Amino acid sequence: MYTKWIGLLTDVELFKNIGKEELTSMLMCICPNVVSYKKKESITMSENDFDGIGIVVEGEVIVTKENAAGNRVIMAKLKEGDLFGEIIAFSGYNKWAATVIANTDCTILFLPPEKILGNCPKMCPGHKLLIQNMLKIVSRKALGLNRKVEYLSIKSIRGKIATYLLEQYNKYGEQTFMVPLKRSELAEFLNVSRPSLSREICNMRDEGIIDFYKSSFKILDIKALQKNI
Template sequence: MYEKWINQLIKIELFKDIEREELKSILGCLKPTIKTYKKKDIITIEKDKLTGIGIVLDGEVVVGKETLAGDRVMMSKLRSGELFGEIAAFASNEWLATVVANTDCTILFFPPQKIVGICNKMCVGHRSLIQNMLQIVSRKALILNKKVDILSLKSIRKKISTYLIEQYNIENNLTFNISLKRNELAEYLLVSRPSLSRELINMQKEGIIDFHRNHFKIIDLQILKSCL
C-alpha cells in the first residue's frame, strides 16, 4: 500500500535521517491511511475532531480560517511533501483550520496519537520521527507568528512590503515567483483584490517593484523596507 510512495516520503522533512527499511517499519507501525480528493473537496473542517496529521502526497491544498467577522483568511498553500494538522495534534483534539483541495490530490493521514504519544517499540526511527516533528511544529509556529504580524498591519502597502521582503529573504534574490495567485494573495493579506491590485500598480509606477502575474522583481529594496 505504501510502497508506491516510499521514494517520495523518504525525501520529506518529517522522515529526515530515517533509512528506507526503517521508514517501512514505521509505516507498518503507524498504519497511516491514504485518501484521494477532487478539486474543491473539503478535507478538514475547523473545530471538527482531529482525524490525523496529513501529508500531501500529490496535488495541492489550501489551509484557511474564518475570522470573527466571517472573513476567510488563507493561512498557507501546501504542495507535495508538506504537512497539515501537526500543530493541532500537539495542542488539541480538533482541527485548527479548514483544508480544501486546490487540485485533485492524494493525502496520507497518520494517527496523531501514534506520533506524539509513546510507541511500544520506540525504535530509533520513531525517535527521529518525533524530533523531526518537533522541528516542523517550531518552524510552523514562527511562520504563524509572521502571519499574525502581517494581519495586524493597517496599511495595504505595509502588508505587501512585508510579504515581498519575506519572499526576498527566503529566495535571497530580488527576483522571484510567488506561489499565490492574485486573489489568493489578497485573501492571504486580508485585503480586497481591487485594493491589492491598485496598490501594486502604484508601487510599480513609483519604481519600487515590477511584476507580471506571479513574477516579482524588487527594484528598490531600501524604499521597500522604508514602507514597513
C-alpha cells in the first residue's frame, strides 16, 4: 500500500538513515492512514480532533492561522516530503492549533504519534532512529516558530520584506533567487496587505535596492537592504 511512496519517504527527514526495506517493514507496523484531498479543501481545522502527524506525499498544502483581527496568516507552505502536526502530536492536546488547507489536489499520510514513541511490537531496528529524527524535527520546528514571532514583531513592512529577502539570500547563497511563495501568500506570511507589500517592493526597486519579476528576486544593494532591518 505504501510502496508507491517509498522512494519519496526515504528522503523525508523523519526517516533519515532508514533503508527502503526497513522503512517498508516499519510502515506496515505503524499502519499510517492515507487520505486524499481536493484543492482548497480543509485538511485540519482548529475545532477538529488531531488525526496524527501528516506527511505530504502528493501535492502541496499551506498551514495558516487567524490573528486577533481575524486575518489569515500563512505559517508555512509545504510540498511533497514535508511534515505538519509534529509539534502538537506529543503535547497532550487533541485539538489543532492551526488550519491546514490543500493548496493543490494532494495526498497525506497520517502517522499515529503513539506508534512512533510507543514500543514497536516487531522490534524494528530503525525505530530508535525514527524517535531521534522526530526529536530533531520538533526542535527545529520550535526554532522556526520563534522566527515567525520575530517576523510578526517587526513594525515596518519594509523591515519585514528586507528580513525575508536576506534570509532567502543566506539560504541560497546567491543574490538572485526564487521565493517559494506567491505574492498573496508572501503578504499573508508577513502579515501585511497585498497592496502594501506590492507598493513597498516597487519602492525598493525604484530605489535600486532590489529587482524582481514575479517570484524571482535579485538583491542589487545588500548593504542598503540590511539597513532596513
